[in-house]
Amino acid sequence: MNDKPANNRAGWKQDPAGVRKNILAVAMAEFAANGLSGARIDEIAAKTSTSKRMIYYYFGDKEGLYGQVLEEAYRQVRTGEQELELDHLPPVEALKLLAEFTFEHHSRNPDFIRIVMIENIHDGAYLEQSELIRLLNAGAIQKLEAICRRGRDAGLFRDDVAPLELHWHISALSFFNVSNRATFSRIFGNALFSPEGQRTLKEHLVEMVVGLALKPDRRSRR
Structure with missing residues (x-):
């Protein structure tokens, strides 16, 4: 030993x-x-x-350690979101900041992406056992619900904007940027993964997510 x-x-x-x-x-x-x-x-x-x-x-044991590593990975990203203090920002700015943070967090923390990929290989079995992860991720959706509510109240966001769908889009684009970087860059080159390419991808992610939330007549005023 x-x-x-x-x-x-x-x-x-x-x-x-x-x-x-x-x-x-x-x-x-x-x-x-x-x-x-x-x-x-x-x-x-x-x-x-x-x-x-x-x-x-x-x-x-090893599985107990893995389970707590998984919890720590989610705790770190949700703690980062909490530190943004989104409740004090106008809804469009809050949504923009959240999308930017997620993109940047995932880019800086490839081990988070790999851990989530590994958990998906295990069909989410260890994640399902964790009450902490459920609470952490419920909090993430609650933040988006609050942003959407403020956006609707201000007459900016669509009435049918779905917080869970916004979370899906933000997560999907930010996740793919890291999870498929090796294969994508070998097929198509590294241009999108240069500093300039990453800035452009982040800007377009924000535009897509905010555009999805806004009422059609509000998109033209941006």
Whole structure:
């Protein structure tokens, strides 16, 4: 069993939250690179400031660790959305900012995309077991519902604009930008993945999503 020196063990007792955070960060990279079946607790332990024994102490087993990595991945993106403070912004600006944030977050965090892809391979079985993930993602839709309500009240948004559909469009375009980057760039070249190409894609994502929400007569006034 892989154990670290005594001075590291003292650190585990002094900062258990830090130890747990370190394990989750390393494990997320390992699961993203190797999948649930391919990741090894020995490899994860070797790259942390703790030991295999402590990983089992905190998370139970590899599947328990994977489940909490999945929760942490969603927690990070939803925390980022919360920090945008969208409730204080006009509806069009709030929707624009949310779309921009999602595009940029996914682009900066390819491991998040890979973890979600892996979970889809497992038919969402581990996600389904997590009450936390359900609550986090319900909050994401609630934010869009609030934005849409303000937009309708202001006479800007269509009466039938659907928050869940807006979330789907934002997620789909932001997700594909990372998930299919390797194959897309090898077939069609790297132009869309240059800094200029990414700025253009983000701008067009915002235009499409905001345009979908706006009333037809409001689109021409933008």
